Amino acid sequence: MTAELATxxxxxxxxRSWKGYGLFALFxxxxxxxxxVFAYWPILENFYLSLTSWDFISPQPFFIGLSNFEAxxxxxxxxxxxxxxxxxxxxxxxxxxxxxVLLAAIFSMKLPGTxxxxxxxxxxxxxxxxxxxxxxxxxxxxxxxxSRIVFDAVGAQAPAWTTDAKWALPxxxxxxxxxxxxxxxxxxxAAMQGLPADVLEAAxxxxxxxxxxxxxxxxxxxxxxxxxxxxxxxxGAFQAxxxxxxxxxxGPASATTTLSWFIYDQAFQRSNVGYSAAAGTIMFAxxxxxxxxxxxxxxxxVHY
Amino acid sequence: MSNLVxxxxxxxxxxxxxxxxxxxxxxxxxxxxxKALARKWWGILLLIAVSLAFIIxxxxxxxxxxxxxxxxxxxxxxxxPSELTFENMAxxxxxxxxxxxLTNSVIVTVIGAVSxxxxxxxxxxxxxxxxxxxxxxxxxxxxxxxxxxxxxxxxVNYITIGNMGLINTYAGIILPGVxxxxxxxxxxxxxxxxxxxxxxxxxxxxxxNFRKLFSFVLPMSIPAIATVALIAVIDEWNNFVWPLxxxxxxxxxxxxxGLMYLKANDGxxxxxxxxxxxxxxxxxxxxxxxxxxxxxxxxxTGAAAGGGK
Numbered sequence: 001m002t003a004e005l006a007t008x009x010x011x012x013x014x015x016r017s018w019k020g021y022g023l024f025a026l027f028x029x030x031x032x033x034x035x036x037v038f039a040y041w042p043i044l045e046n047f048y049l050s051l052t053s054w055d056f057i058s059p060q061p062f063f064i065g066l067s068n069f070e071a072x073x074x075x076x077x078x079x080x081x082x083x084x085x086x087x088x089x090x091x092x093x094x095x096x097x098x099x100x101v102l103l104a105a106i107f108s109m110k111l112p113g114t115x116x117x118x119x120x121x122x123x124x125x126x127x128x129x130x131x132x133x134x135x136x137x138x139x140x141x142x143x144x145x146x147s148r149i150v151f152d153a154v155g156a157q158a159p160a161w162t163t164d165a166k167w168a169l170p171x172x173x174x175x176x177x178x179x180x181x182x183x184x185x186x187x188x189x190a191a192m193q194g195l196p197a198d199v200l201e202a203a204x205x206x207x208x209x210x211x212x213x214x215x216x217x218x219x220x221x222x223x224x225x226x227x228x229x230x231x232x233x234x235x236g237a238f239q240a241x242x243x244x245x246x247x248x249x250x251g252p253a254s255a256t257t258t259l260s261w262f263i264y265d266q267a268f269q270r271s272n273v274g275y276s277a278a279a280g281t282i283m284f285a286x287x288x289x290x291x292x293x294x295x296x297x298x299x300x301x302v303h304y
Numbered sequence: 305m306s307n308l309v310x311x312x313x314x315x316x317x318x319x320x321x322x323x324x325x326x327x328x329x330x331x332x333x334x335x336x337x338x339k340a341l342a343r344k345w346w347g348i349l350l351l352i353a354v355s356l357a358f359i360i361x362x363x364x365x366x367x368x369x370x371x372x373x374x375x376x377x378x379x380x381x382x383x384x385p386s387e388l389t390f391e392n393m394a395x396x397x398x399x400x401x402x403x404x405x406l407t408n409s410v411i412v413t414v415i416g417a418v419s420x421x422x423x424x425x426x427x428x429x430x431x432x433x434x435x436x437x438x439x440x441x442x443x444x445x446x447x448x449x450x451x452x453x454x455x456x457x458x459x460v461n462y463i464t465i466g467n468m469g470l471i472n473t474y475a476g477i478i479l480p481g482v483x484x485x486x487x488x489x490x491x492x493x494x495x496x497x498x499x500x501x502x503x504x505x506x507x508x509x510x511x512x513n514f515r516k517l518f519s520f521v522l523p524m525s526i527p528a529i530a531t532v533a534l535i536a537v538i539d540e541w542n543n544f545v546w547p548l549x550x551x552x553x554x555x556x557x558x559x560x561x562g563l564m565y566l567k568a569n570d571g572x573x574x575x576x577x578x579x580x581x582x583x584x585x586x587x588x589x590x591x592x593x594x595x596x597x598x599x600x601x602x603x604x605t606g607a608a609a610g611g612g613k
Contacts, residue, residue, distance in 0.1 A: 042460035
């Protein structure tokens, strides 16, 4: 390559690379420009807006310093929102990962019917969350919904799920896990199939039982996958929206108001732009901290 | 069937025999085989239970869409409808402009996905083969967008699209999501892995960049492009929060938002109507998944595996 370039006259080389630069710009700049305008700029501008008070209508956002953050962080309602988000993330990510790795373990036994089952379990991942929410709204109907079967079986009265403050959040968590667990299972399955076969054989020769070899050999080997899934699923769970919007709209009262719903509600239903932006900045800070954790982990792995 | 199982057991047996365990503990053999068989049946039972947990909600969706109200509003639950009716579907299209929702969804999905793939192909080609000062930095800049949480960008993007005068337009729905950092990344990796001898030969023949792209790179990258395109189609079709914010008239809503409209206007009082509306949202993506599962699963989990490294 260098030898080839060296034989060419310098002028021609420069003209060629200018032409290359131009074509690069033509090909890549639209993509880069859209990313700058709609991914990077919003983060900066959102931070600025979080220092202002605005209602979309008055001509200018009014600078008020850190007042929005002060108001948020001293508000019991907002603490409740953060607590709900925390419950959401911990339950959805925790249950999805445990159920997902168990499903993957069953799938990896390669029993007849496994391929069909993996497809069925994965399918909700490609279906609209709004549609899934609508189906489960019916399933959760206390009189005619399928969930009543469970309560009939134990002789209890079926709750009103989405309109009952005690049951609304669990209802949404069930739906969110149902939609997402298949993806986790498939990622785990792919990771399991990539494990070195000789290690597993060695575990068997050592007389390790199935359960033992799973917990002592397979799970530790899967820890990079687990770590990656925890991070990405957490980031996803923090931004869960469509299921909440269709099933409860953050209610009843504010029983299902997560940080993501709060940001939407404050901006687009109450026109508290600055307040919503401040909540957005808090979400950004939380998610960046989680992403930084991921990077710290990757660094560590590389250095070992 | 039982014959097949027996054969498998037999082969399993012969494979296991040479292991030290089998040789030192011959007395345990029959019991172990019994246990293996039992485990297999438990496993299959589990598979069936898992499948049911995911199929039943979809079964409820499909049957309720075509059940009469009398068979929906009854208990115990009626698993098999005695007759199928299109009344719910007709009602849904009366209550809400479903034809309009469907048109909007198709337009947004097709134009959105095509533009996304085109932008990603060109950008990936540029990053893979063309020179530019600071190219590495630009690439990292683009990848960094993958870490930006979309939910935090909604508010400012709404203001930006407002300033561009694009609120309640197709362009406004499509534009902010049309640049795909993930798609560009995936395609660039794929382009770089293509055999370079072919390009060298093409360059010797004096083929320019456009010919190189359209006659060599693209035809050799159909599976990767299909993956990016299918994921784009699914994303556009299912997108919820952005179209909800950026459209404000019923006639500009896409299908997922239309469901919320339907629910607000009649859904809760008529499950059949809501389910038939939902069916319209679900079926196209289920079909896409059915026919192109290979690309979709590998693309989505590949992204996960790649990100993990």
